[in-house]
Amino acid sequence: MDRASSLSGTSKDAFENFMDQRTKVYIWDMDETLILLKSLLNGMYANSFNGSKDVKKGLEIGEMWEKLILDLCDGYFFYEQIENFNEPSLDALHQFDDGRDLSDYDFCGDELGPPQNDTNKRKLSYRLRVVASMYEQGLQSIFGKDTRDHWDALYEMTDKYTDGWLSSARSFLEQCSSGEDYPFPKLEANNHISSNANKMHYVNVLVTSGSLIPSLAKCLLFRFDKLIKHADVYSSWDVGKPQCFKWIKEKFNGPKVQFCVIGDGWEECEAAEAMRWPFVKIDLSPSGSHRFPGLTMRTLGYYFSVVYGQNTGDDTEE
Ligand SMILES: [Mg+2]
Numbered sequence: 001m002d003r004a005s006s007l008s009g010t011s012k013d014a015f016e017n018f019m020d021q022r023t024k025v026y027i028w029d030m031d032e033t034l035i036l037l038k039s040l041l042n043g044m045y046a047n048s049f050n051g052s053k054d055v056k057k058g059l060e061i062g063e064m065w066e067k068l069i070l071d072l073c074d075g076y077f078f079y080e081q082i083e084n085f086n087e088p089s090l091d092a093l094h095q096f097d098d099g100r101d102l103s104d105y106d107f108c109g110d111e112l113g114p115p116q117n118d119t120n121k122r123k124l125s126y127r128l129r130v131v132a133s134m135y136e137q138g139l140q141s142i143f144g145k146d147t148r149d150h151w152d153a154l155y156e157m158t159d160k161y162t163d164g165w166l167s168s169a170r171s172f173l174e175q176c177s178s179g180e181d182y183p184f185p186k187l188e189a190n191n192h193i194s195s196n197a198n199k200m201h202y203v204n205v206l207v208t209s210g211s212l213i214p215s216l217a218k219c220l221l222f223r224f225d226k227l228i229k230h231a232d233v234y235s236s237w238d239v240g241k242p243q244c245f246k247w248i249k250e251k252f253n254g255p256k257v258q259f260c261v262i263g264d265g266w267e268e269c270e271a272a273e274a275m276r277w278p279f280v281k282i283d284l285s286p287s288g289s290h291r292f293p294g295l296t297m298r299t300l301g302y303y304f305s306v307v308y309g310q311n312t313g314d315d316t317e318e
Contacts, residue, residue: 029263168293
C-alpha cells in the first residue's frame with residue numbers, strides 16, 4: 001500500500017477514484033486561526049480592542065481552557081506516558097500496529113519506552129489507535145454530565161467574549177465541508193443530477209505547530225471533530241509545516257485538486273508560497289475582515305482564483 005492510501009485508510013482504487021474528482025483541500029492552522037487561546041492568555045486579543053475588552057477575563061478563560069485540554073489529554077489520551085513521543089499524525093505508526101484486540105491490554109504495565117525500536121513503536125501505535133477511536137466517538141460519550149456542562153458553559157462564555165469567533169469559525173468550516181455557497185450540481189437533460197465526475201469535493205485538513213495529542217484534544221473541545229477527520233490532523237512540531245504540506249499534497253494529489261492554506265503565522269505563509277498554494281492570512285484586529293466572524297467563502301474563492309485562474313470549478317469568484 002502506498003503512503004497516500006495507507007494514510008487515508010482507504011483502498012488505492014477508491015482513493016484514486018476520489019482524487020480524480022474535483023477537490024478543494026483547505027489546510028487550516030489551529031491557534032489564533034480556528035481558535036483563540038494564546039492571544040487570550042497573553043492579552044493580545046483583548047489589547048487589539050483598545051480597552052473595550054477585559055484583559056483579565058480573557059486570561060481566566062484561557063486558563064480554564066488550558067486546564068480542560070490537559071485534563072482530557074492526561075485522563076483519556078495517555079498524555080503523561082507519551083508526551084515526549086510526539087508523532088506528526090495518528091497514522092504515523094500505522095505500519096507497526098498488528099491490530100490486536102486492546103480491550104484487555106495493560107496500558108499501565110507494558111513498559112512503553114522511547115519509540116526507537118519496533119516493540120516500542122508498536123506499543124505507541126496501540127495508544128494512537130485508542131486516541132483515534134475516542135476521537136471518532138466524540139466527547140459526548142467520554143465526558144460525564146458535570147464535565148459536559150462545564151465544557152458547554154466555557155464554550156458559550158468564550159464565544160460571547162470573542163464576539164462569536166469560535167462558532168463563526170466552526171460554521172465556516174461547515175460551509176467549507178459542504179461546499180455551501182457554491183452552485184448546486186447541474187441537472188442533466190433526463191433530470192438526473194449530473195454524475196460524480198462533475199461534483200466538487202471538499203476536505204478540511206489541520207496542520208498545527210502544537211504537539212499532536214493536545215491538538216486533537218482541542219479539535220474535540222472546540223467542536224471541529226465532525227469536520228476534520230483524525231487522520232487529517234497533523235502536528236508540525238518536529239517536522240515543520242513544509243514537510244506536512246508535502247505529505248498532504250501526496251495524499252490528496254490529483255489533476256483536479258486545489259489547495260488553500262489559512263493561518264496567522266509566517267511558517268504556514270512561507271510553506272504555502274513554496275507549494276504555490278494560496279495563503280489567507282488571519283488577522284486578530286477587530287477592524288479587519290480576515291478573521292471570525294468576517295471571512296467569507298467569496299473571499300476564499302478570490303484567493304483560489306488568483307492562483308488557479310478564474311475557472312476554478314465553481315463560479316463564485318470575482
Ligand atoms: Mg497560529
